[in-house]
Structures are given as structure tokens and as C-alpha cells.
Amino acid sequence: MTSTGSQTAAHLAAHDKDAGQILTLEVGAMAHGGHCVARHDGRVVFVRHAIPGEIVNAAVTSGGEDARFWRADTVSVVRPSEFRRSHQWKLADSIRAHASGRFPVGGAEFGHITLEHQRRLKAQVFRDTMTRIGKLNVEAAVVGIAEDEPTGLHWRTRNAFSVTSTGRLAMNVHRSATVVPVRNIPLGVRQLDALQLWDIDFTGAARVEVATPAHGEEVLVVIFPLEAVASNKKQLEQHIAQWRKRMIHLPAKVSVVVGLRSEQFGPLEMVRLRGRTWLTEVVETEEFGSHTFRVSGDGFWQVHRDAPSTLVEAVIHALDPQPGQVIADLYAGAGLFSKFLADSVGNSGVVLSVEASPGASRDARKNLHDQKQAYVINGLTDRIIGSWLQRPQAPVANGGLDGRRVNAVVLDPPRAGAGRATITRIHQLAAEKIVYVSCDPASFARDTKWLVEHGWEIEDSTIYDLFPDTYHMETVTTFRPSATLRQSRDSE
Structure with a gap:
């Protein structure tokens, strides 16, 4: 059970003698992760809720003589930046939180920074991360979403909550x-706010996830029981009965399910309390039409309301898919890119939609069922590509490529990135183009370094600000074979 309530500096100091002390710091550059770099007596201090160039008083939240670095939260500002504004979320505001004897919740680390300057900082973090990890000088413009509010609020369609000991939603x-x-x-x-889920007693749950699509009135609430509840059949049945009763007042289009997982990475079993175990997402683009998608409670979907359409347009423009081509869509999820790519390659082309999650692959099969040129392949990406490389003449259903060559690759891996083994196998496909969609500049920089070592070069990279008021960013980068790599291929 997680603890609830205020956690003062004195409480922290009982566990860490350096925690709680106040340091006056001149704030340096923003680093990946939402904190700025400062120094105190020669020691690096990562300061959250500050802005480069400020002088702040910061409370140490993690210290120790043997620590490589310390962490601290801004508690007051001595010399404010011209880009500082009142924080957009009281509970995430470090200054107000510490004044109340507690710590801020996570999730809005840039809420105190003007939206325009947030984007400048994200460009700087991306550039610095690519230099430090990728050993490359890469400049990328930051593109915001035109419909976003100047405050950077009200964009998130997926939200995950912890649950207090009294059953209330929490962060x-x-x-x-x-x-x-x-x-x-x-x-x-x-x-989300209109649902007033805060008034419902979720006692017995470890966490609650809520999906509120941008189009339509459907909502899907997934309740994940505490381990002690999930492992006790009688307790689970009692809590399910209680949760079902407590959801009666919700609007008719709100579906509620209980998510049960028998093993850590196994498929999610969904017990329906009301409504459906999935919801509908509509993706409308200006140039490439629109499609409707089914997304289950255990499926992945972009969290910004306009992210799906924004990324579809960016990816298709970058790939420039042609009729008859073979395109590998790796880490394809519910088939967002695959659906639109299948339109582009037509009946004479092939889209290989690869996804490791059984639930997401199940959604993809339903979403792509009317496009016979799209094949949904459930499995680990590096193993699937390995099979293509070993048995290219075999039918797609048997792990091959039907004797065809992959013309282009799009990959949208999880935050950890693709990894060296998968990057190597993507390179071995000898495609003409790779489009990499990333939500983490550090893992992207590592993967880019390996692609460059294999002879690829960046043609274009754009940062999309799909996470306003947070440090997160999404990048879409196009890679082409270098002249040296092309010559090597021609000589084979």
C-alpha cells in the first residue's frame, strides 16, 4: 500500500541527512528528464521546477556524501526567468507544495514555463542529448499543435492513477x-473532469487507467486490483461486486473493466463490469483521409488528442510510400500507421504490421481486416526480422517475405528504444528509407549512433510537442543510406 499525505523535509531527513537542507543555486542548462543542472560545492545537483538562468532556493530531496549527484526541488525563486509563469497545476507546483509541507506530484514538470520557451528548451535538450550520446550534431525544429491552448492544458486522453488507502484516485x-x-x-x-471519478471509492484497486477519446463520448475505465485482492478469488469477487455498484451513476457510454494479469508479461484478462472492453478512436487527417480504430483496455494509443493524426501525416510525408511497395511497420500497436500505409501501397503492395503485445495485435487484426495487403504479425521485432532475413522466399504467414524486398521501415518503439540487435537487423533489411518515431531522446540517440555506424545518415528530424507542460517530446526522423552504404550495396 502506498503512503498518503504530506511528506515534510524533516521526514526525509530522517532517512537521508542531506535531504531537506536548502541550497541557493544558480541554475544551468536543462537536462533530459525535466531537471536543470546546477552545482553546489563542486557537486552536481539536478534541480526540478527551475528554468536555466535563474537563481533559486532548492530543497534537497536526495543526497548523501557518496552520491554521484544530488536532487532538489525549487522552493522559492531569488532571480526569476522572464519565461516563468504561475504554475498551471497546484498539486504539481513545487513552490506551493513545499510551502504546504508536501512534495509536488509528477507529470507537469514544465508547468511553470511559458509554452514557447518550453519548446526552445526541448530543442536544446534534444540537441544536447544527440551530441552527448549519439555523438552527432543534429538540429531539429519544434512543431506545436495548432489547436493546443496557450496554457498547454487539456490535451491528454489517457490518464493513469494510483489509489489511496481510502480508495480515492491519486497521483x-x-x-x-x-x-x-x-x-x-x-x-x-x-x-475526464466531467466524469467526477474522484468521488468514487476504488478501495481494493492498485491503480486505475482512464481512456477518454478526443472524438465521441465513449470512455473506458480499467481497474487493476491490488495483488492481494487479485490473488484471492473471494476478495476479488466481493470487490468486483462493489465496484459495479459504485459505477451505476456514470453516463451510459462509460465502460468499466477489471484488468487481471496472471503473469508479469502475460496477456491481460479483462472482466467486464459494464459496457465494452474496448473503445473507438477516429483519426482524421487533412491529406490522407480518415479511419476508425478499435483500441482495447490493454492496447496502446497516443495520449495527445491530436497525436495520431499529426504523426500519421508526418510519417507518410517522410516515407512517401508508393503503390506496390513493401513497408515494415515495427512496434505497430493497434495498426495506426499500418492502416494508412495500406491505403498508400494499394492492393499490389504489402504492409507488415509487427507488434509484440498480444492485445494490441488482436486490435490490429480487427482494424486491418478489410485490407488484405496488411499482415499483422505478433512477436518480438528482432525475431520477426531475423526470420525474414533467413527465409525471404517463404510466405509471410510462415515467417518470410514472399520473395519480396522491404522498401521502407517505420518504427515506433517504446521508451527504451529498439536496441542494438534490432537496429542491426533493420539495417540488414537493406531498405531505402527508415522513419523512426521516438518518445525518448536518450534511447533515440543510442539507436541513431548504431544506425550511423552501419552507414545510415539523417535526412530530416522534427520534434513534435505532443506533451505540453511536461519534459516529454516526440520526434520523427528520416534516415537514408549514406553514399558509402549505397556503394557497398551496389558492389554486392
């Missing part, structure tokens, strides 16, 4: 099991 303090009850989520779409 975690940064890097802590401590939770703080919430009664609104300013980053969430307005539809």
Missing part, C-alpha cells in the same frame, strides 16, 4: 511511492 510524488489525492487533472481532456 504519485516524483520518484516516490507516496501518493496525493486529486480532484482534477488539468492536462487531461475536459471530458
Whole structure:
């Protein structure tokens, strides 16, 4: 059970003698992860809720003589930046939180920075990360979403909550099991607040995930029981009965399911309390038409309301798919890119939609069922590509490529990136183009370094600000074979 309530500097100091002390720091550059770099007596201090160029008073949250670096939260500002504004979310505001004897919740690390300057900082972080990890000088423009509010609020369609010991929805303090009850989520779409889920007793749950699509009135609530509840059949049945009763007042289009997983990476079993175990997402683009997608409770979907259409347009423009081509869509999820790519390659082309999650692959099969040129392949990406390389003449259903060559690759891996083995196998496909969609500049920089070592070069890279008021960013980068790599291929 997670702890709830205020956690003062004195409480921290009982566990870490350096925690709680106040340092006056001149703030340096923004680093990946939402903190700025400062120094105190020669020691690196990562400071959250500051802006480069400021002088702040910061409370140490993690220290120690043997620590390689310390962490600290801004508690007051001595010399503010011209780009500082009132924080957009009270519970995530470090200054107000510490004044109240508690720590801020995570999730809105840039809420105190003007939106325009947030984007400048994200460009700087991307550039610095590519230099430090990727050993490359890469400049990328930051593109915002035109419909976003100037405050950077009300864009998030997927929200995950912890649950307090009294059954109330809560958010975690940064890097802590401590939770703080919430009664609104300013980053969430307005539809979320209207549900008033804060008034429901979720006792017996470890966490609750809520999906509120940008189009339509459907909502899907997934309740994940505490391990002790999930492992006790009688307790689970009792809690399910209680949860079902407590959901009666919700609007008719709100579906509620209980998510059960028998093993850590096994498929998710969904027990339906009301409504459906999935919801509908509509993706409308200006140039490439629109499609409707089914997304299950255990499926992946982009969290910004306009991210799907934005990324579809970016990926298709970057790939420039042609009729008859073979395109590998790796880490394809519910088939977002695959669906639109299948339109582009036509009946004479092939889209290989590869996804490791059984639930997401199940969604993809339903979403792509009417496009015979799209093949959904469930399995680990590096193993699937390995099979293509070993048995290219075999039918796709038997792990091959039907004797065809992959013309282009799009990959949208999880935050950890693709990894060296998968990058090597993608290179071995000898495609004409790779489009890499990334949500983490550090893992992207590592993967880019390996692609460059194999002879690829960056043609274009764009940062999309799909996570306003947070440090997160999404990048779409196009890679082409270098002249040296092309010559090597021609000589084979």
C-alpha cells in the first residue's frame, strides 16, 4: 500500500541527512528528464521546477556524501526567468507544495514555463542529448499543435492513477511511492473532469487507467486490483461486486473493466463490469483521409488528442510510400500507421504490421481486416526480422517475405528504444528509407549512433510537442543510406 499525505523535509531527513537542507543555486542548462543542472560545492545537483538562468532556493530531496549527484526541488525563486509563469497545476507546483509541507506530484514538470520557451528548451535538450550520446550534431525544429491552448492544458486522453488507502484516485510524488489525492487533472481532456471519478471509492484497486477519446463520448475505465485482492478469488469477487455498484451513476457510454494479469508479461484478462472492453478512436487527417480504430483496455494509443493524426501525416510525408511497395511497420500497436500505409501501397503492395503485445495485435487484426495487403504479425521485432532475413522466399504467414524486398521501415518503439540487435537487423533489411518515431531522446540517440555506424545518415528530424507542460517530446526522423552504404550495396 502506498503512503498518503504530506511528506515534510524533516521526514526525509530522517532517512537521508542531506535531504531537506536548502541550497541557493544558480541554475544551468536543462537536462533530459525535466531537471536543470546546477552545482553546489563542486557537486552536481539536478534541480526540478527551475528554468536555466535563474537563481533559486532548492530543497534537497536526495543526497548523501557518496552520491554521484544530488536532487532538489525549487522552493522559492531569488532571480526569476522572464519565461516563468504561475504554475498551471497546484498539486504539481513545487513552490506551493513545499510551502504546504508536501512534495509536488509528477507529470507537469514544465508547468511553470511559458509554452514557447518550453519548446526552445526541448530543442536544446534534444540537441544536447544527440551530441552527448549519439555523438552527432543534429538540429531539429519544434512543431506545436495548432489547436493546443496557450496554457498547454487539456490535451491528454489517457490518464493513469494510483489509489489511496481510502480508495480515492491519486497521483504519485516524483520518484516516490507516496501518493496525493486529486480532484482534477488539468492536462487531461475536459471530458475526464466531467466524469467526477474522484468521488468514487476504488478501495481494493492498485491503480486505475482512464481512456477518454478526443472524438465521441465513449470512455473506458480499467481497474487493476491490488495483488492481494487479485490473488484471492473471494476478495476479488466481493470487490468486483462493489465496484459495479459504485459505477451505476456514470453516463451510459462509460465502460468499466477489471484488468487481471496472471503473469508479469502475460496477456491481460479483462472482466467486464459494464459496457465494452474496448473503445473507438477516429483519426482524421487533412491529406490522407480518415479511419476508425478499435483500441482495447490493454492496447496502446497516443495520449495527445491530436497525436495520431499529426504523426500519421508526418510519417507518410517522410516515407512517401508508393503503390506496390513493401513497408515494415515495427512496434505497430493497434495498426495506426499500418492502416494508412495500406491505403498508400494499394492492393499490389504489402504492409507488415509487427507488434509484440498480444492485445494490441488482436486490435490490429480487427482494424486491418478489410485490407488484405496488411499482415499483422505478433512477436518480438528482432525475431520477426531475423526470420525474414533467413527465409525471404517463404510466405509471410510462415515467417518470410514472399520473395519480396522491404522498401521502407517505420518504427515506433517504446521508451527504451529498439536496441542494438534490432537496429542491426533493420539495417540488414537493406531498405531505402527508415522513419523512426521516438518518445525518448536518450534511447533515440543510442539507436541513431548504431544506425550511423552501419552507414545510415539523417535526412530530416522534427520534434513534435505532443506533451505540453511536461519534459516529454516526440520526434520523427528520416534516415537514408549514406553514399558509402549505397556503394557497398551496389558492389554486392
